[in-house]
Amino acid sequence: MTPPAVEPILWDDWHIVAELARVQRDGPWRTVLFNRPVEVSLEEATAQPRARSGDSPLAHVAIRYGFIWVCLGTPAQPIIDFPEAADPDRWTASAGSVSVATSGLRAVENFLDLGHLMFVHAGFLGEEPHTEIASYKVESLPGGGILATGCRVYQPLSSPVATEGYDVGYTYAAVRPYIVVLYKANPVERTRNDMIALFLQPVSEESCVAHILTSYLKHDVDADAVRRYQQFIFGQDRPILENQWPKRLPLDPRAEVSVRCDASSSAYRRWLSQSGVRFGAIPAP
Amino acid sequence: MSGGSTWQAALARWFPVARRDEVIARHLAEAMLLGQDLVVWRDDAGAVNAWRNRCPHRGVRLSIGYNTGQELRCQYHGWRFASGSGQCRLIPAHPTQKPAATLGAVVYGVAEADGYIWVRLAGADAGPPEVPGAAGLAAPQPLRSVFVEAPVATVAAALQQGYDLDGTGPVAVEALDAYTLSAGGPGVAATRIVFMLQPVDAARCVVHAALKGGSVGLGTLRYHNGELTRLQRALRAPR
Numbered sequence: 001m002t003p004p005a006v007e008p009i010l011w012d013d014w015h016i017v018a019e020l021a022r023v024q025r026d027g028p029w030r031t032v033l034f035n036r037p038v039e040v041s042l043e044e045a046t047a048q049p050r051a052r053s054g055d056s057p058l059a060h061v062a063i064r065y066g067f068i069w070v071c072l073g074t075p076a077q078p079i080i081d082f083p084e085a086a087d088p089d090r091w092t093a094s095a096g097s098v099s100v101a102t103s104g105l106r107a108v109e110n111f112l113d114l115g116h117l118m119f120v121h122a123g124f125l126g127e128e129p130h131t132e133i134a135s136y137k138v139e140s141l142p143g144g145g146i147l148a149t150g151c152r153v154y155q156p157l158s159s160p161v162a163t164e165g166y167d168v169g170y171t172y173a174a175v176r177p178y179i180v181v182l183y184k185a186n187p188v189e190r191t192r193n194d195m196i197a198l199f200l201q202p203v204s205e206e207s208c209v210a211h212i213l214t215s216y217l218k219h220d221v222d223a224d225a226v227r228r229y230q231q232f233i234f235g236q237d238r239p240i241l242e243n244q245w246p247k248r249l250p251l252d253p254r255a256e257v258s259v260r261c262d263a264s265s266s267a268y269r270r271w272l273s274q275s276g277v278r279f280g281a282i283p284a285p
Numbered sequence: 286m287s288g289g290s291t292w293q294a295a296l297a298r299w300f301p302v303a304r305r306d307e308v309i310a311r312h313l314a315e316a317m318l319l320g321q322d323l324v325v326w327r328d329d330a331g332a333v334n335a336w337r338n339r340c341p342h343r344g345v346r347l348s349i350g351y352n353t354g355q356e357l358r359c360q361y362h363g364w365r366f367a368s369g370s371g372q373c374r375l376i377p378a379h380p381t382q383k384p385a386a387t388l389g390a391v392v393y394g395v396a397e398a399d400g401y402i403w404v405r406l407a408g409a410d411a412g413p414p415e416v417p418g419a420a421g422l423a424a425p426q427p428l429r430s431v432f433v434e435a436p437v438a439t440v441a442a443a444l445q446q447g448y449d450l451d452g453t454g455p456v457a458v459e460a461l462d463a464y465t466l467s468a469g470g471p472g473v474a475a476t477r478i479v480f481m482l483q484p485v486d487a488a489r490c491v492v493h494a495a496l497k498g499g500s501v502g503l504g505t506l507r508y509h510n511g512e513l514t515r516l517q518r519a520l521r522a523p524r
Contacts, residue, residue: 115362115378131363131377240361243346245322245339257341257388261378 003035006279010034012073013176014080016199016211017051019097020066032203033072034279040068065213066094067199080175084195084215093223095196095212095230102241103280104200104208105249105272108180110237111198112172112264117153120236127165130154133261141173146271148172148264159194160229161221162187174268177277178202188219196230205280206247210234252284291463295319297408299394300464300483301401301493304427308333308402313357315348318404320486322346323393325402328368329354335404336371337391340364347390357390366390400427401481401493416479416495417461425479425495428506431513435520437482437490441466443520444480449512478509492516 005011011034018029018040028041033053040051040061051061051070060071064079085092100107110116114133118126136151151170158168171183171193178200183193194216201209212234214226250256251273258266273284302316303325314325315338322338324347334357338346345361352358356365356374365375371390376382394405399416416425433440441463447455448468458468458480466480476499483491494513496505 118377119363120361128363128377132380133378239349240345243349244344245346246344250344256343259342259376259379 006034006072007276008073008076009275009277010177010202010279012071012076014060014062014069014071014075014078015178015201016067016069016097017201018068019094019211020063020068021094022097023068029068031201031209033070034202035204036072038070040070065092067211067213080179082181082195082197082213082215087215090215090217091221091223091226092213092215093227095214095227095234097201097209097211098231098234098238099203099207099209100238100241101207102244102247103206103249104178104202104210105277105280106241106244106247107198107200107208107210107237108174108178109249109265109268110241111180111182112148112174112268113262114151114153114170114264115261116240117155120240121233124157124233125155126153127156135260136263138263138267140267140271141175143175144271144275145173145175146264146267148267158184159187159216159221160225161216161219172264174264174271177272177275178208178280186217186219189217192217202280208280246282248280248282250282252282255282292319295484296406298464299396299403299405299414301481302335302404302483302491303402304430304493305397305400305402306427311352311354313348313350313352315346316404316483317485319406319484321406323404324348324357325395325404326352326357326368328352330368332368333395333397333402334368334371335393335395335402336366337393339391341373341388341390399425400495416481416497417465417467425497426501428494428496428501428509429513430491430493431517432485432489432491433517433520434489434522436488437464437484440482440490440492440516440520443516448478450476450478452508488522 017031017033017038023029028039030039036053038053049061049063049068051058058070060075062069069079118128118131137149139147141147149171152167155168156165169185174180181197183195186192186194197213199211212230214230216226251269300318302318303314308314308325308327316323316325323335324338325335327333338348340347340359347357350358350360356367358365363377367374371392373384373388376384396403403414444458444466448458449455450469456468458466460466464482469477477497479495481493
């Protein structure tokens with residue numbers, strides 16, 4: 001039985017399905033995207049990626065940022081570009097892939113969320129009594145998506161190189177329904193940003209794989225330390241995500257109570273609703 | 286069970302969802318009744334709460350949060366909900382702002398009687414429930430509660446095949462209503478056992494069993510634990 005059709009905004013986009021290093025080490029990788037089986041492998045002679053879904057080869061497969069990407073439809077736009085990835089001052093590396101038993105849209109929203117940092121990541125990305133969230137600005141991105149700027153949070157240990165707590169400036173961008181990026185001030189060079197991108201692979205409407213890409217300035221840190229730190233942080237989010245109900249993200253603003261600090265979450269839900277995203281969501285009536 | 290009217294009637298009925306000794310200070314217990322996920326907790330003054338197990342903010346199970354003794358604190362954003370009313374008292378992201386009076390956890394009817402915590406999902410109050418049984422016997426003494434992977438009707442039918450009260454052979458089990466069964470009594474033995482079925486959802490239930498009369502020593506507990514475990518295994522869904 002063929003799973004139901006997926007809306008073009010998701011179907012005709014690129015999605016990560018595997019971490020490259022894992023396929024290099026373990027060989028062909030079987031996974032699921034939009035309820036459909038996907039297998040990716042590397043050609044022995046050329047190391048070129050190959051992908052198929054069931055018996056059908058997939059025309060659109062690519063390697064970028066240490067991950068293997070596929071598009072099941074016809075790509076409406078190229079894979080998202082991160083100029084930071086080409087910067088020799090930075091470690092740009094995968095921080096791993098973690099499966100989570102909830103909608104990828106819930107995971108995006110959690111990534112955009114400021115108010116949980118002092119509770120879920122207490123002692124690292126926030127701390128009581130510094131719980132108040134000041135107003136920040138949320139706007140639409142020209143190519144679709146939302147941008148939140150002017151976010152500030154007191155963080156005791158904001159990154160693997162932080163040695164003291166301070167008010168960290170954040171910028172968030174939900175650039176695709178299943179891709180969200182954050183830029184935060186580097187603890188050593190506070191006028192420049194580190195970048196963390198989260199790519200959610202929509203496995204089913206109620207399960208996903210979170211692929212994490214980090215691009216940190218190379219101040220006293222190596223790629224392994226960055227990877228360890230991010231996996232530790234994500235490990236704190238996962239039990240929260242898996243205890244949220246319903247698992248699909250409700251787009252009706254009346255379904256869950258939002259307050260002022262949820263401005264980015266509300267804008268994200270509104271954008272999904274306006275864009276007709278249904279997979280992983282409970283559409284507003 | 287899944288039939289609309291039966292289910293509607295069950296919403297207005299009191300059911301035991303936990304033994305008293307499972308709902309202890311500074312702890313959050315989970316229970317499920319008629320498909321509704323519940324968090325059950327006791328405040329420091331001893332009052333018990335049974336709430337819908339969801340934070341109204343982002344749907345996180347409140348049972349993974351923290352019992353402060355006066356309030357339940359959600360694990361996700363630290364929102365605090367008052368014992369009794371369920372009213373939200375604090376949103377840490379906006380600490381100087383008083384939460385709206387309408388903002389709170391969904392609160393269900395809860396009562397503590399005869400060694401059990403009882404919950405009713407709908408309807409106004411009417412007298413405290415009690416464990417039924419023959420008059421004149423001592424207060425009920427809870428045995429171990431067992432989770433059974435079968436609907437209430439199936440478990441009730443299995444129990445009516447008879448229950449061996451003391452290892453001397455099965456005696457007749459009488460159904461007092463769709464969710465309550467009883468066996469024994471002064472004429473048959475010095476004790477009476479009462480089975481109370483908590484419908485978890487349409488496919489599963491918890492059997493709470495209590496003895497009335499006699500004293501419950503370790504040997505008695507162990508004996509009934511064996512009998513109830515046998516019932517649990519016999520009705521387990523095939524894997």
